[in-house]
Amino acid sequence: xxxxxxxxxxxxxxxxxGFLRDTANLVEGAPGTGKTTLGMQFIYNGIMKDNxxxxxxxxxxxxxxxxxxxxxFGWDFVGLEKKGLLKIxxxxxxxxxxxxxxxxxxxxxxxxxxxxxxxxxxxISHFARLTQDPVELRGMEFDFINGLKREGLTxxxxxxxxxxxxxxxxxxxxxxxxxxxLIMRYVEIESAIRKALLVLKMRGSDHAKDIxxxxxxxxxxxxxxxxxxxxxxxxxxxxxxxxxxVEAFVKKN
Amino acid sequence: MxxxxxxxxxxxxxxxxxxxxxxxxxxxxxxxKWDLVRFFHENPHTADTVENIAKxxxxxxxxxxxxxxxLVESGIMKKSMLGDxxxxxxxxxxxxxxxxxxxxxACEDRHFRVKAVYHIIRGMR
Numbered sequence: 001x002x003x004x005x006x007x008x009x010x011x012x013x014x015x016x017x018g019f020l021r022d023t024a025n026l027v028e029g030a031p032g033t034g035k036t037t038l039g040m041q042f043i044y045n046g047i048m049k050d051n052x053x054x055x056x057x058x059x060x061x062x063x064x065x066x067x068x069x070x071x072x073f074g075w076d077f078v079g080l081e082k083k084g085l086l087k088i089x090x091x092x093x094x095x096x097x098x099x100x101x102x103x104x105x106x107x108x109x110x111x112x113x114x115x116x117x118x119x120x121x122x123x124i125s126h127f128a129r130l131t132q133d134p135v136e137l138r139g140m141e142f143d144f145i146n147g148l149k150r151e152g153l154t155x156x157x158x159x160x161x162x163x164x165x166x167x168x169x170x171x172x173x174x175x176x177x178x179x180x181x182l183i184m185r186y187v188e189i190e191s192a193i194r195k196a197l198l199v200l201k202m203r204g205s206d207h208a209k210d211i212x213x214x215x216x217x218x219x220x221x222x223x224x225x226x227x228x229x230x231x232x233x234x235x236x237x238x239x240x241x242x243x244x245x246v247e248a249f250v251k252k253n
Numbered sequence: 254m255x256x257x258x259x260x261x262x263x264x265x266x267x268x269x270x271x272x273x274x275x276x277x278x279x280x281x282x283x284x285x286k287w288d289l290v291r292f293f294h295e296n297p298h299t300a301d302t303v304e305n306i307a308k309x310x311x312x313x314x315x316x317x318x319x320x321x322x323x324l325v326e327s328g329i330m331k332k333s334m335l336g337d338x339x340x341x342x343x344x345x346x347x348x349x350x351x352x353x354x355x356x357x358x359a360c361e362d363r364h365f366r367v368k369a370v371y372h373i374i375r376g377m378r
Contacts, residue, residue: 062309063296081297090299090309098335105335106300106342 001205004052004118004154006038007045010223014199014208019154019180023203024145026124026174028159029184033195034216035158037073038184039120040066041220042156044075046118047085054118055110055153056088057096059126063088073220084114093127097140100147111151119148123158124174138173145177179203184214187227197223269368276356277369280327282376285312285320287369290329293343294357300342329353 003018012018019025029035043054056066066088070077080086087110091099099105110116124141131137148155157178175181181201187194197214199207213224269277281287288310293299299309303321307314321341324330331344343350359365 063298087298088296090296091301092305095301095305095335095338095340098338102335106340 005045005050006042007049008038008041008221008223010212011197011221014197014212014223015180015202016205016207020202020204021154022149022152023179024148024155024157024177025180025182026157026159026178027182027184028161030161030163030186033184033186034214034221035160035184036061036066036069036120036122037216038221039122039156039158040070040073040075040077043086043118043120044070044073044077044080044220047080052117053085053114054120055107055114055116056086056120056122057107058088058090058122059093059096061122063090073218087114087116093130096121097127097130097144100144100151107147108151111153117152117154119153119155121148121155121157123160125158125160134173138177141174142177175201180205180207189227196227269365270355270359272352273356273359273365274372276352277372278376280324280329281356281369282373283320284373285310285316286324287373288312289317289320289324290353291357291360293330294353297343300340302338302340306341 001017002021003012003016004021005012005018006015027035027038039056043056046052046054056063058066067077077086077088081088089106089110091106096107100107107119127137127141127144130140145155145157157174159174178201180199180203183196183198183200185196185198187196195214195216196211198211199209210226212226215222215224281290289306292306292310296309299306301309303318304314306321307317310317321330322332325332325341328344328346328349331342333340333342343353360369
């Protein structure tokens, strides 16, 4: 299977080698969990390691902010744009939705000019402002995702979770439309906030089922080990597993 | 009739690069246009409707619409139709990009900004 690596070694391992080519991949998390950082890293590593130009389509944050944030990780997005390997496009869900359906639109034009292979949509949550009707919304997201696939783009779609700790109460259907679904969560352990990453779904491929810790370091996202001896991670307030359970299943390994 | 003092000020303020003086007098001749040019310089691949661009600029849509159209007329911006919707983006002409870059760079100098403000206010009279 043709894999598109994120360039984050442990995450690629969790994904069975990377995302599948021409797929739409949802990354959901609360503010500050690193969704956009993960997206930027996916684009940067694609350009630098796999020679795959990329697009970032933003519906809210100004491109100027991405240049600034990327520079903090040592990623020269301004330089990559000058070389024609990256474009950070600011637009709206309504324009991008109309554009992807049109022949010779802006996104199609960028894909042709740059030979772009990757795209980050930041964030797909903004499609919710196009309609109040959940069925219509699912249809619009489906159109848009199919348009990206038609253009040969492997995408990361970020999605905002309104809940800081614990499971999201959002009842959007987009999880059904995408090919893979990653969750980034805050977890409170012993009075400290840590971050957890899970690959919830990956269509057409095996993937890791465990919940990993990760950090946002000066180099970007770094995925680490699992949460040893903890259960109920996704609740946001995990509890230590019963000692006997730990004795039986964890300490043995 | 202009006083001698006005003449002196005008001469002082005309002490600008001729290309930039023309740019300020004929293209970026309002504060809304100045904001828009700066916004598109900082976020060069923005493409959106007048309503959304007004939101990004933090301005009223009724103020932004005519100014965007004038920027299109002066060759700084481009207007394209997506169905019935007008989409504005920065013109891709390299010469115009260079002029915009030169203007934004010049704006880092306080004296230049004072002169540009003077010409914009004068043009509004």
